[in-house]
Amino acid sequence: MKDQLAFYAFFFLLYACFAALSSAQDFDFFYFVQQWPGSYCDTKRSCCYPTTGKPAADFGIHGLWPNYNSGSYPSDCDPDSPYDASQIKDLIRRMQEKWPTLACPSSEGHHFWEHEWEKHGTCSESILDQHSYFQAALNLKNKINLLQILKDRGIEPDGGNYEVSDIKDAIKDATGFTPWIQCNVDEGRNSQLYQVYMCVNTSATNFIECPVFPKGRSCPQEIEFPVF
Template sequence: MQLLAATAVSSMLVGVSQASLYPGQSNFNHTCALQTPFLSCSANAYPNITDSCCTETYGGLVLSTQLWNTYTGLESQGQVLPKDSWSLHGLWPDFCNGSYTQYCDLSRQYDPLPSPNTTTGTPSGTPIKPYNGSSISTFLAPFGKFDLLAYMNKFWIAQAQPNGDFWGHEFSKHGTCYSTFNLPCYGPMYRKHEEVIDFFETAISYYETLPTWTWLGAQGIYPSNSTTYSLIDFQSALVKGFGALPYIACSGPKYNATAAGNGTLDNGGTVLSEVWYYHHVLGRVQARHGVPINASINGGSVGNCAKAKGALKYPVRTVGSEV
């Protein structure tokens, strides 16, 4: 019944791109200290039951995502990857049934290169105009968040574009699709871009609890250009660390397009590239009370990597691309 309810709600909400996820929502103070926090995707986590500023009722399946890139393309400009660490990709709100929407509030569109370029990813969606204002990275200075900016420039790293452009993409595409980051939730004393800073700090707080490099290393798994690994190696190490099975993504040649996999039906990717950690959250996403759940919660895939023994590469980063 809960899944059916979530499906019904998500079908009504997909494609919304207004200034409020819930039109008509009050911008009076939302005093969450007086509200009972509910677990997202539970029977009480719906806007007609609870305050959607105090319990996540829109994107209740929260994915903290990380990248393993081997270069940035902007090394000459000092944009490098963090040594002995995966980098932060983002904090994504999926609907409880596993579907998702994007660019939910075009009045807060700070992405210079929207991808996709419509709200639905199809020609029938609302076009998303590229942002041409000051980089979202400049939003931190009025709040005195220089330490936050330094941290982001170390661990939240873009490839082939300035970091600020990447952060603008992540907030605009994903951050605007949470109920608890909705503008009315910030009340009458709201300061411009306050929710952007809140989103950045929250994304980092989840990232800091998910030391992918350390969890893999604890099982003897380190980047190598000679050693290969099996998918089960990564899955076992990350389940041990996280407590649930994340989604593991791979890029590179498909296994059945390689010499080793020629003639097989295994068309999974062969180069480790990304991990998505799934959570339900208690109360506000900003409260950082995430409950690990399996990526297969809705019967979906837990990755796109090759499953054959020894099929995966975890490549060493390019010389000069990390510090």
């Protein structure tokens, strides 16, 4: 009987360890995505400035998205963990500055952040609670000044056209890691610099080389960097 109890105790401990390990490995890395507001607004659908006013002419955070090495990603992982603005009240001012909404109708930003937390953030809860998730994204934003990196290489948001390879090289030379560039099109169907993806480790503390890049249409060789 004692041997049987010992066996079950060992089995339960082994299962608990395996479950904990599996929980800690719910995803393989994050995409940290920043978007250029001029490109978001310079489209057929246009944009609306947040109720706090026009954002700065700078790359803004779009999201911090858990991903798998296979290229797929988890989403909407915990419906029992809704967005709660009271948990991040000390971050709101910085989020309005660094993570502004441009969606219509104009808003303060909570709907945007709610979407990001509930779709993406809940899939990292084994590592980051709600406050830690938003704090981590803000910290990553502080680590990489995309606009200054590009300006230092003569790539300005002046409505001019630039080689995608030059944009990638500028970011890689400054950070040590290869970015993925996403384009969209303006009303005249011209391709423009829209979003920059960088990869981050599972603790959301450091940039890493991307295990895989997003699937989707690549940008043409030359793209516009619109004014905002």
